[in-house]
Amino acid sequence: MHVPTQTVWRWLSEVPDPEIPVLSLTDLGVIRDVRWDEGMLVVTVTPTYTGCPATAVINLDIETKLRSNGIENLRLEQRISPAWTTAWLSPEGREKLRKYGIAPPVEGTANTGRISRLSSKKALVVACPRCGSDKTEKISQFGSTPCKAAYRCRSCLEPFDYFKCH
Structure with a gap:
């Protein structure tokens, strides 16, 4: 066929x-x-x-x-080269993550082969997928799966996963 x-x-x-x-x-x-x-x-x-x-x-x-x-x-x-990156997530996929309660990777932080992201001193701002607030804090580098980190929103007080950038 x-x-x-x-x-x-x-x-x-x-x-x-x-x-x-x-x-x-x-x-x-x-x-x-x-x-x-x-x-x-x-x-x-x-x-x-x-x-x-x-x-x-x-x-x-x-x-x-x-x-x-x-x-x-x-x-x-x-195929392992080039390595998968969160930049390959579709726009629809990013929105599906948000609606599901998982914060999608922050735009512009995916591993694209540049090391500037790794050397940046600026703290990552992850918006809460539930209320949209940027007043969030990382609880743990490791969330429910290895590709996610655990965060908490200081506005709505809800915990959530953040899909880590790769």
Whole structure:
């Protein structure tokens, strides 16, 4: 079965991330490429970080979705370079995170290969996803998963996760 890659992208946009199910794999930006190669559908996936425990589940979910739509000849390729970055989150994905109660990465702080972000002395201002206040504080560098940090809003007093920049 040979379907247009646009159709495959649409199918993949229906596959939820196993750790943050409000996001699809395409919202997250881990699906890097979809192409046909001599009758074989090749899907390129970049994990959010090397050793991410969700990678095996993500690959299985991709394969399950595509096979349920009649794709028989399928190969998943893992691409770790360039490394995934939160800059690859779609605008829709960022909004879905916010509505879900997770603060999306602060714009302009994703790892794009520049070290200026690492050497900056300016404190990161993370807006509360619930009330929008910028009066927040980091409680812990580690949140509910390794890719999130725990924050608290000093305005509405609610705790929330912040999707850390990578």
